[in-house]
Amino acid sequence: MAKRILLTAAATLLLALLSPAAALAQQPIPQLVLGVQPSSPVGNPMVVAGYLLDPAGNPISGQTVAFSTEAEFMNTLGSFEIGQAVTDDRGLAYVQYVPKEVGTSTITARFAGNDVFAPLTTSSPLEVTEGKATYKQERPFRIPGADVRLVVVLLSGVWSLYLLVTVLFWLISRAGDRPPREAGGPQ
Amino acid sequence: MEAAVGDARQRLEERSLAPLRRTGPLYYGLILALLLVIAWGAYVYFYQAQEGLIVTGMRDRLSWGLYISLFVFFIGASMAGTFVSAILRITQAGWRKPVTRSAEMVTVAALVVAALFVTFDIGRPDRLLFLIIYGRWESPLIWDIYGLSTYLVGSLIYLYAALIPDLAFVRDRLGDSVPALKRWFWDAFSLGWTGTPSQHRYLSIILVTMMILMVPVAVMMHTVTSWIFAMTLREPWDSPLFGIYFVGGAIFSGTGIIIILMAVLRKVQHLEEFITEKHFSYLGYLMAAFALIMIFFNANEFVTHAYKLRGHIALHLQETFVGTLAPYFWTYFWGGLILPVVIVALPFTRNVAGLVVAAVLVNIGMFLERYLIVVGGMHLPLNPYPVPTYTPTWVEWSLMAAGASVFVLIIAVMVKLVPSMAVWEMLEEPAGEGDLGEAQPQRAARTARGGVQ
Incomplete structure (x- = not known):
């Protein structure tokens, strides 16, 4: 019985998925x-x-x-x-x-x-x-280096420093001399 | 002298810990009121999401209004926080110590709220995801997303780094006398700080790195926000000045917000001994200097535009100076620029109350200035149509109130979790500086704080 319900559900789902595509094709x-x-x-x-x-x-x-x-x-x-x-x-x-x-x-x-x-x-x-237009743009107009790589380099630089700082946070947590058993309580 | 300094330290500790230890009914009343406004805002937001942006005053010909004006305003408010704090640290201004924490809190809260207003303006929230999935890197809107996220993360790191010794200080001082959740918070986030030389060295590297990094990141953030306008083909926004104009305006309004916040904290937490008139005066001078810079920028922009009168600029100037936008412009000019300078300049108004009034005026003025930029720029028809009209609806006012409440709520929660001043920096200050007395060795600070150097 369960198998039959599953098969019916799968067939319905398949039909639902295919029907828009079929309608489009028609x-x-x-x-x-x-x-x-x-x-x-x-x-x-x-x-x-x-x-x-x-x-x-x-x-x-x-x-x-x-x-x-x-x-x-x-x-x-x-x-x-x-x-x-x-x-x-x-x-x-x-x-x-x-x-x-x-x-x-x-x-x-x-x-x-x-x-x-x-x-x-x-x-x-x-x-x-070529025409008599007063303004012509030569193709391609490119500023060397001014593309998506520049943005990636700049952002990567900043986020790398963030990562470095995160490592330093971890080092701070390792450099304390507080006994672990006292953690959470007053010193 | 030693005894006086010791007393001052004792009072500093008591004053900074008192708000974390006790909470009065007024505070709970404030939180309740804020939550009610935010709940109303949530309802209105769902209403807007259901009905669409048609429930706002924005239409196809004037598609940016109050939300984007507030986005720019809060982005501006965020600028002063980290920027002022970083600049004061870099220049080692001794008076900065009671100021920096307020500034950093303003930054974080303002950035969160600024992002909220973008969400409101987009309408359907699922479209936020489109910015990431379909966003093209050539668009200044996408640059702004890069900038905003980079600035927010950087500001959080910067705020947090400067907090670590204070979290340890609170952890050690309050210990078991507070609820377990607060204790856990201080314990977990103080990263086991005990003030060892290694920890100080690492913290110093973090603070130096971040204070140097945050200045260009903050400038980048505000410049890119200005480019959203300056790179759009609309004549009033057609100005290469826009980047520096936004940066200047941001420091100007942000300084005002810091003054207001410091005045509130000073009053509520009884910090008069530590946040003195001197601190307000210095911030007032900074604000007045930027008011003059803003006057210069405005004059520069209007004179060059008016001289050329290109395209529809004549209509824009007419609307701004004598037309429908004139009340906003002249309120901004006289109330937000001239009057604050006069208040700072006159010795008998240059006090805490006077400077708070000036700061409020500056922020009202700067909000109107943002509104003039956004709505004034959109005001000019691109096609031969009549000038579009825009009036914010109750939906927009409600979400504005909710956004402002979120801003206050974030700060209200923060001041209950961390000291409102950089206590560890104030305790460390060398002889002759600051407000704790004339001379005291750093060892005294270490002893006073039980290991926090």
């Missing part, structure tokens, strides 16, 4: 067509657009699409959000973007999914060329 995958010009001069405003369509090619309106690109800060590469827009009747969402670094980058559009459609991410390369 959701139709929409299409997200990214409209990005292949190249743009640095400093020039450009439009980054995305069409969100269902599998049959019909527009999906009223859904949020997030646009992002990669950016580097102090030797660490990460994702930088350009902006978010809601799709109109044509399934079109767009934001303005001003590229600030010369070189090749990637523009990414992401639809986070909803009750009907599964999430989707689409990317497209963008070549940023």
Whole structure:
């Protein structure tokens, strides 16, 4: 009897765990067509657009699409959000973007999914060329040593000294001449 | 002379041990009142956690308010404690001895409360964990977490190290005359201290290491807190002065809190003989000096901003000087900066009562200044919207009261567990220094304290 209850519980748990994944797998995958010009001069405003369509090619309106690109800060590469827009009747969402670094980058559009459609991410390369912008940032801009290692070294130094002090506390406890039997009582 | 010094030592021992030995009904009344406020705060916090931050006055366009202002305020209060204590020890200022313990207690209590206000501001408490799991090291918020934890641990170590001989002193003096839990506490945490030369050597290394270390750590902590603002793209915060401005402001308000705490302890524990007007005057001078520094920083910031009038700065200055924030600004300026300097400068107001009034004014002023930084900075719309309004709700006021009660409670508990002054340092002071008399050999101190050198 107990074995049967255990098996039923295990099967229920497995079903509970698998059901969201199964539901997700059943959701139709929409299409997200990214409209990005292949190249743009640095400093020039450009439009980054995305069409969100269902599998049959019909527009999906009223859904949020997030646009992002990669950016580097102090030797660490990460994702930088350009902006978010809601799709109109044509399934079109767009934001303005001003590229600030010369070189090749990637523009990414992401639809986070909803009750009907599964999430989707689409990317497209963008070549940023020299332009007439008054401000240009050469890539990579790096200050030697100014990265996460510096923070780790500084903090490790301080915490190492804390550790040393802890050892000294232990040495203090060993260096007293108080008889152990008197511990806790008045001397 | 020897006899007078011996009497002074005797009185110091009695005065410092008396609060640990006896507890009056007023103390229990205070603790009860504090616990009631904290319990109310706990209820309000759960209410906020359930309903979300919508129950506060903060909204998407003004997302930092009273909680972050109080976080910055208490971080500032924590600065003076360890910083002032460490600086006074490094410079071997003889008058520091009755002051340092209060300063260190303020630091620990203020840091704990500062962390509480961050928790309140985050809303859902599980998001605290997100800071560790998903936090990116490029963010000043994460630097602040590194800084806060490093500073808190360092301050605890520093406070504890200076406490060890006093814990042993209390252990040896009070022994069986107190409840077992207290006895266990003193026995366990005094680390078997008997004042042997080796123990003194190790303690000296710890204190020297920590006092030197805590100065840059404290400066780092407050600079990084300022960077949370200065590295955000909002024009009123766009100032490279912010780091030093926060450090200066922190020492300024923290010194005021030390003065208030010392005055309360002096009165309640009858320490008038040991915490004298001289100590208040010296701290008053320090406070007045930092008031002048703050005036300089403010003038520097406003003049450069006003000259360039970049972006929305004109609106910011208008709001600050003649607009909705003007009452806060002028109260801060006249009440928190000018008036305290006048009180310290005039000989007939430069006494304990006058300096306590000045310290209270400084802290009200500095709280308003933090509020002006946080809310004033958030005040400017980033998009073409009207200026957002912010009024703290009863939820925020309740949690502010609870946070302040936690601060007082921590100190109230501490003064019942350890002497309010660094007794061992006062007993060790060489001839001609301090308040215990003119001349006495260290041996007398050892004898008086039964082995504590």
